[in-house]
Amino acid sequence: MPPPPALRTDTFRRAISMRNALAPLSxxxxxxxxxxxxxxxxIFGEKEPxxxxxxxxxxxxxxxxILDDGRRQIGGFHLxxxxxxxxxxxxxxxxSADAITDTTVLVxxxxxxxxxxxxxxxxxxxxxxxxxxxLRRVQxxxxxxxxxxxxxxxxxxxxxxxxxxxxxxxxLPMSRQDIADYLGLTIETVSRTLTGLESxxxxxxxxxxxxxxxxxxxxxxxxx
Amino acid sequence: MPPPPALRTDTFRRAISMRNALAPLSxxxxxxxxxxxxxxxxIFGEKEPxxxxxxxxxxxxxxxxILDDGRRQIGGFHLxxxxxxxxxxxxxxxxSADAITDTTVLVxxxxxxxxxxxxxxxxxxxxxxxxxxxLRRVQxxxxxxxxxxxxxxxxxxxxxxxxxxxxxxxxLPMSRQDIADYLGLTIETVSRTLTGLESxxxxxxxxxxxxxxxxxxxxxxxxx
DNA sequence: CGACCATTTGATATGGATCAAGCGATGTGG
DNA sequence: CCACATCGCTTGATCCATATCAAATGGTCG
Numbered sequence: 001m002p003p004p005p006a007l008r009t010d011t012f013r014r015a016i017s018m019r020n021a022l023a024p025l026s027x028x029x030x031x032x033x034x035x036x037x038x039x040x041x042x043i044f045g046e047k048e049p050x051x052x053x054x055x056x057x058x059x060x061x062x063x064x065x066i067l068d069d070g071r072r073q074i075g076g077f078h079l080x081x082x083x084x085x086x087x088x089x090x091x092x093x094x095x096s097a098d099a100i101t102d103t104t105v106l107v108x109x110x111x112x113x114x115x116x117x118x119x120x121x122x123x124x125x126x127x128x129x130x131x132x133x134x135l136r137r138v139q140x141x142x143x144x145x146x147x148x149x150x151x152x153x154x155x156x157x158x159x160x161x162x163x164x165x166x167x168x169x170x171x172l173p174m175s176r177q178d179i180a181d182y183l184g185l186t187i188e189t190v191s192r193t194l195t196g197l198e199s200x201x202x203x204x205x206x207x208x209x210x211x212x213x214x215x216x217x218x219x220x221x222x223x224x
Numbered sequence: 225m226p227p228p229p230a231l232r233t234d235t236f237r238r239a240i241s242m243r244n245a246l247a248p249l250s251x252x253x254x255x256x257x258x259x260x261x262x263x264x265x266x267i268f269g270e271k272e273p274x275x276x277x278x279x280x281x282x283x284x285x286x287x288x289x290i291l292d293d294g295r296r297q298i299g300g301f302h303l304x305x306x307x308x309x310x311x312x313x314x315x316x317x318x319x320s321a322d323a324i325t326d327t328t329v330l331v332x333x334x335x336x337x338x339x340x341x342x343x344x345x346x347x348x349x350x351x352x353x354x355x356x357x358x359l360r361r362v363q364x365x366x367x368x369x370x371x372x373x374x375x376x377x378x379x380x381x382x383x384x385x386x387x388x389x390x391x392x393x394x395x396l397p398m399s400r401q402d403i404a405d406y407l408g409l410t411i412e413t414v415s416r417t418l419t420g421l422e423s424x425x426x427x428x429x430x431x432x433x434x435x436x437x438x439x440x441x442x443x444x445x446x447x448x
Numbered sequence: 449c450g451a452c453c454a455t456t457t458g459a460t461a462t463g464g465a466t467c468a469a470g471c472g473a474t475g476t477g478g
Numbered sequence: 479c480c481a482c483a484t485c486g487c488t489t490g491a492t493c494c495a496t497a498t499c500a501a502a503t504g505g506t507c508g
Contacts (some may be wrong), residue, residue: 065367068448073370075363087355094363118345131355132313138362139299139318143289146408147295149496162291176455184370189496191456208455208505224292400487413464415488420471432473432487 030055037099041047043083044177050093053086053110060173061101061173074182077174079163086110086127088135090142103175127212145184147224148156153193154222157203161213168213169206197222228267243286254279257330260324268309274317277310277334284328286399287319298406300361301398303387310351311358322415324397369408371448376407377417378446381427392437400432422447 002027005036006167036055046065054061057117061078075095088094088110106140117124144152161170172179176187183190194211197203202219204212212221258281267278270289278285285302287309299319302308312334313316341348355407368376380403385394394401400411407414418435421427426443428436437443 011412067367067370071370073367075366087356087359089360094360119346121342124342124348131359132311133356135311135359135362136313137316138359138366140364142299142369143291143297145366146295186497187263187455188457188498192496195456279459410465411487412466412489419488 021130030106032106035107036102039099039102041099043097043099043103043105044093046094046096047092050085050088050091052107053083053111053113054097054105054107055083056080057104057106059105060100061097061103061105062100062174062182063097063177065095072181073184074178076141077178077182083130086113087131101177128138128208147183147185149189149193150196150222151224152185153179153190154197154202156183157197157211157213158219158223160214163214168216170211170213172209172211190219229362238269243414248285256328256330258328258330259331260326262322263326267321267323267327267329268317270320271316274312274315275333275335276331277307277337278321278329278331279440280304281330283329285321285327285329286323286324286398286402286406287321287348289319296405297408298402299407300365300404307354308336311355324402344389373407373409373413373417374420374446375448376409376425377403377414378443380407381421381437382440382443382447383434392436392440394435395436396433 032055036140037059043046043061044052046048056078058080061084062074063076063078064072064074066072076084077100078097083091085099113123113127117127131189144155147155155169160172161168164170172180176190179185182189183192194203194205196207197219200218202213202215203213206212258280261283267285268276269272271433280302283306285306286297286298287300287302288296290296301324302321309317309323312347337347337351341351368379371379371385381394384396386393390392396408404411404414409417418427418429421443422429424442426437426439426446428438430436
């Protein structure tokens with residue numbers, strides 16, 4: 001919504017200097033202008049012109065749609081290193097995005113990326129790889145929605161543990177409602193399932209937002 | 225599975241001459257070698273090297289995964305004009321594909337497409353557009369799986385009607401089991417739902433495989 | 449401390465799965 | 479040409495996972 005400042009050489013340099021061990025798309029996509037959003041504020045809305053793509057530096061983002069019946073479906077959670085807003089069909093965003101926690105992102109014009117990709121095959125290849133990974137992610141989401149509540153929650157926890165790379169302690173940035181809207185369940189079911197997993201000694205719910213994985217293989221079994 | 229003959233200049237020319245009013249990706253992707261498959265035969269299997277991409281000329285194809293618990297999830301149905309097998313993460317197919325009915329496809333090396341895309345920005349752009357459309361399709365599949373049985377079936381019929389472009393008469397190439405595995409339902413539920421839609425005068429089930437849409441707006445309302 | 453919001457827990461309802469049987473079309477051998 | 483087997487589909491009865499409705503608990507921030 002707030003159009004970020006145009007990409008200028010100095011901001012470009014500044015962004016490049018911020019390059020760090022952000023996950024997998026090495027370096028070429030580490031450009032753009034840093035912009036920050038406060039918790040629960042909108043980054044962009046569905047149907048808005050998709051001029052910019054974003055990469056998370058710190059914090060966390062959810063992308064979602066509001067369905068006709070008022071329910072909200074979360075398409076994905078985006079953690080540091082992740083890109084979002086890039087792959088849109090046509091010129092409008094197909095999802096809304098907002099910051100779950102206070103978040104800083106790098107903003108870059110999609111058009112700029114397109115030009116760069118045209119000029120540098122390496123960048124084009126990276127974009128293509130990213131696209132493949134994104135497609136895979138959405139396909140996995142389809143498979144997730146076919147499973148039982150227990151499998152969905154167990155799978156979600158394992159995925160978050162992997163993505164946050166923090167051993168067995170998973171600090172969830174998102175609320176139960178967010179999780180429910182991602183997994184296609186209700187908050188009650190998510191809560192009950194977590195309680196169930198705790199009774200089964202697979203996890204420990206330290207606080208609502210902090211889960212400790214006690215028995216990964218059990219979780220993996222439940223994930224099936 | 226049966227590795228198609230290598231792309232040679234004469235087959236290339238032959239394929240180009242077959243160019244016709246196949247749907248949306250105009251012409252540049254209308255190249256490759258025609259190959260035919262009989263009904264219910266495998267085109268490729270999951271985990272096989274993804275050397276080739278395919279475009280349906282005539283017939284129909286399903287792509288699917290077999291899940292750990294033995295269920296089958298159909299990722300999509302591919303009708304004349306559609307491309308499949310192109311977007312794979314890495315070098316292996318992530319889905320299996322087989323012919324639903326007797327089917328002819330154009331086969332082209334993915335590598336060839338990559339080279340062509342590198343050389344011709346127009347082709348690169350077409351591939352990118354296709355990718356965006358594919359991503360959208362999978363995202364829509366996610367949304368589909370959140371709906372009620374009635375909404376899924378109604379939405380499926382509307383989609384098929386649109387894709388086959390045959391007015392109100394929809395000739396389904398696939399079985400109830402295929403539909404169920406696509407919609408994440410059981411055959412019983414699909415069957416009952418169709419009967420229900422017929423009672424509601426929204427459709428007419430002429431034969432098991434031929435559905436006539438009697439009241440699209442009602443269907444659209446049920447699709448929500 | 450008190451208010452508010454997120455989460456958990458409890459009781460009940462329900463949509464779709466499962467189990468089981470019947471039916472209709474298609475094809476095959478006698 | 480018909481009897482019969484087969485396969486895909488429909489219909490029926492029951493069960494179960496998750497939604498829904500409702501209330502209690504707990505954590506956070508003024």
